[in-house]
């Protein structure tokens with residue numbers, strides 16, 4: 001890395017960004033050094049975490065909302081954390097194919113991060129990737145993580161808005177949420193609402209939310225029903241994200257307060 005990658009990245013050089021990301025993945029000392037100058041140019045992007053069990057439709061939903069944000073002229077970074085489990089081994093390729101309709105759009109940058117070999121360092125790598133996309137001037141950074149395993153990244157800690165996706169007929173999921181995710185979630189999405197049981201799940205979730213007394217100045221999680229494959233409910237989801245983005249006093253403290 002003979003020349004300053006940071007300057008190139010700030011100028012919008014996508015290949016420079018990809019190169020630095022590779023360096024981070026390889027744990028290269030020069031790349032880690034370079035990150036220090038990247039940090040000086042971060043804090044502007046809005047980070048949205050999208051999590052949920054394998055196959056709930058995270059990638060399909062991310063793909064759909066990219067289109068809506070792009071119509072608003074917002075630039076997008078997508079980071080798909082791939083657990084590379086035996087069951088989802090093809091996820092990286094799958095995500096690329098799924099989000100292909102955005103591949104020629106210069107306003108969209110998509111990157112997968114394989115978790116294999118990271119162990120404890122995954123959170124750090126994730127944060128670094130987010131910082132690089134932030135320095136690339138992406139307005140919105142969507143981070144897809146699988147929220148079922150034990151070793152998953154706790155994206156809620158870095159996300160400005162945290163979305164948890166559920167699907168009808170997932171009783172276990174609700175149990176998992178009681179165990180803690182509920183504390184950090186901003187938007188609950190019931191995807192595959194075309195399937196039976198969406199109404200039941202919705203009332204279960206509403207019941208859970210009612211157990212807590214929300215103060216008037218406190219954000220109460222929104223529940224949004226979507227059918228990602230049919231692009232249904234996706235406008236409502238983006239509207240909820242943007243509502244949370246401007247909601248006063250909440251977790252939106254990482255940015256530059258440009259409101």
Ligand SMILES: Nc1nc2c(ncn2[C@@H]2O[C@H](COP(=O)(O)OP(=O)(O)OP(=O)(O)O)[C@@H](O)[C@H]2O)c(=O)[nH]1
Pocket residue numbers: 052053054055056057058059060061088091146191192193194195226227228229230
């Ligand atoms: N019926 C129905 N199927 C959907 C919907 N959204 C997504 N799917 C399907 O669900 C499957 C999984 O979708 P993905 O977007 O890959 O799900 P994911 O959560 O990203 O999966 P992983 O990354 O492997 O955890 C695909 O076959 C989608 O076509 C929906 O609203 N309704």
Ligand SMILES: [Mg+2]
Pocket residue numbers: 058059060091095144
């Ligand atoms: Mg996916």
